Amino acid sequence: MKNIEAPKGLIVDLITPLSDTGDLDSKGLDSILNRLLPHCSAVLLSGPNMGEGRALKEDIRRELFESALTSVQGKIPLFFWITEKTPEDVEALLASLEDTINSFHYEGQVFWVDSPLYYHSNRDLADYYRSLVSKTRHPFILHNDPDLIKSLNKSIKRNNIRTNIIRDLCGINNIKALLFTGSLARVHNYQKSLSNVAGFRIYDGNEIRFLEHPSMNGVLSMGANIVPGLWAGIVRSSLGSLQDDDGMDYTVNQILESGALLRDLIKIYNKSPLWMIKNALFDLKLISSPACAHAVERIDEQQTLISFLLEHNIA
Numbered sequence: 184m185k186n187i188e189a190p191k192g193l194i195v196d197l198i199t200p201l202s203d204t205g206d207l208d209s210k211g212l213d214s215i216l217n218r219l220l221p222h223c224s225a226v227l228l229s230g231p232n233m234g235e236g237r238a239l240k241e242d243i244r245r246e247l248f249e250s251a252l253t254s255v256q257g258k259i260p261l262f263f264w265i266t267e268k269t270p271e272d273v274e275a276l277l278a279s280l281e282d283t284i285n286s287f288h289y290e291g292q293v294f295w296v297d298s299p300l301y302y303h304s305n306r307d308l309a310d311y312y313r314s315l316v317s318k319t320r321h322p323f324i325l326h327n328d329p330d331l332i333k334s335l336n337k338s339i340k341r342n343n344i345r346t347n348i349i350r351d352l353c354g355i356n357n358i359k360a361l362l363f364t365g366s367l368a369r370v371h372n373y374q375k376s377l378s379n380v381a382g383f384r385i386y387d388g389n390e391i392r393f394l395e396h397p398s399m400n401g402v403l404s405m406g407a408n409i410v411p412g413l414w415a416g417i418v419r420s421s422l423g424s425l426q427d428d429d430g431m432d433y434t435v436n437q438i439l440e441s442g443a444l445l446r447d448l449i450k451i452y453n454k455s456p457l458w459m460i461k462n463a464l465f466d467l468k469l470i471s472s473p474a475c476a477h478a479v480e481r482i483d484e485q486q487t488l489i490s491f492l493l494e495h496n497i498a
Contacts, residue, residue: 187322189294189360189384190260191400192224193418195407196233198461199247200470207243209250211470215408216254218469222415224401225260226251227296227362231331233405233457236264238477241276248280249287257291262324266298270311273302274318281319295319296362298326305341309351316357323357325349328364328388343369350376353383362403364388367396390449394442397421405456406448409463410497417441444495451488455480459488467498 197219200211219226228251229236229244236244251261263280267273277295284293299308316323329342343365344352352358363370363385370385377383384400387393393402399422407414420438452459458481461473466489492498 187292187359188382189322189324190224190292191384191422193222193407193411193415194262194362194386194401194403195219195223195226195411196230196403196405197226197228198233198408198457198464198470199229199235199239199243199476200461200464201243201472201474201476203472203474205240205243205474205476207246207250208471209246211464212247212250213254214469215464216251219407219411220255220258222411223259223407225262225294226255227262227264227403229264230262230296231264231266231298231326231328233408233460234264235457235476236266238475243476244276245279245283249283252283252287252289252291255291257289260292260294262294262296264296264298264326266296266301266326269302270315273297274315277315277319281321284321293321294324294359295321296324296326298328298331300327300332300339300342300344301335304339305345305348308344308348309355312352312355312358316355319357321357322359324360324362325352325358326362328362330364346372346376349373353377353380360384360386360400362386362388367392391446393421394445405460406445406452408460409467409492410445410448413441413445413497417445444497448488448491451484451491454484455482458482459484463488463492463498467492 200208202208228234228247231237248263255261265273265276267276303311327344332342386401386403387398388403390404404414457475458479464470465473
């Protein structure tokens with residue numbers, strides 16, 4: 184089997200565009216993806232946060248995957264969050280998505296993103312994954328997010344994957360990367376533990392932290408839904424490539440200015456990211472509705488975000 188490495192760079196935590204009736208807005212999805220493709224290294228579909236994977240109906244998740252395969256056509260890797268409430272449900276979804284890939288004769292790269300502590304403890308986790316990875320030819324990306332696990336309101340001993348467990352998991356051939364949200368101290372422990380694992384990626388799931396301490400692998404960004412070019416420039420600079428797609432060099436001042444703009448933008452939408460970003464995309468006529476799959480906090484300052492985008496000409 185060909186050894187596939189996870190991509191480096193900007194990973195977009197893609198929103199799932201929905202109609203007012205809760206159906207998938209396939210046209211909106213296509214519009215967003217076409218806008219993102221020149222700028223990002225991959226997109227995360229059905230993610231637990233911006234993608235609303237926890238609230239999407241099963242048929243919507245499958246339709247989302249099918250529509251993305253059609254839109255992207257192998258131009259960039261697709262990350263898809265496969266986490267469910269039980270291991271049996273994860274395996275059933277995985278089998279269904281594998282069938283979809285086969286029926287589409289899709290030859291692009293697909294990575295399965297999984298938050299294991301959502302449905303499985305740290306105990307015997309490596310054994311579980313040795314079995315799971317054998318059921319697919321596509322590689323896995325682990326997702327560590329203590330806030331996601333806390334939201335379950337269960338009596339769980341640990342909200343993070345243990346460092347020694349991470350080391351064991353990354354010894355499994357088809358596990359290629361980690362999407363990390365959590366403390367800086369913990370990610371440093373993970374990095375030390377995995378320093379000898381060639382080609383393994385750790386993506387930062389915290390936008391502000393990435394701006395202050397950019398990693399060498401990339402970032403999972405929700406803001407890139409609305410300003411993909413701005414985020415792409417910052418991420419390329421952190422990876423040592425200071426040239427944009429048109430061959431123009433980024434100066435240090437431009438990088439600093441872009442970073443300051445992104446910090447100001449994050450302060451605005453962080454009050455209710457999903458609500459504000461979906462509304463911005465709706466106002467920009469990229470999606471048909473700002474509808475969400477679950478109840479979200481509605482912020483009265485929505486126009487502040489649009490005004491900021493237009494004022495700085497970054498929409």
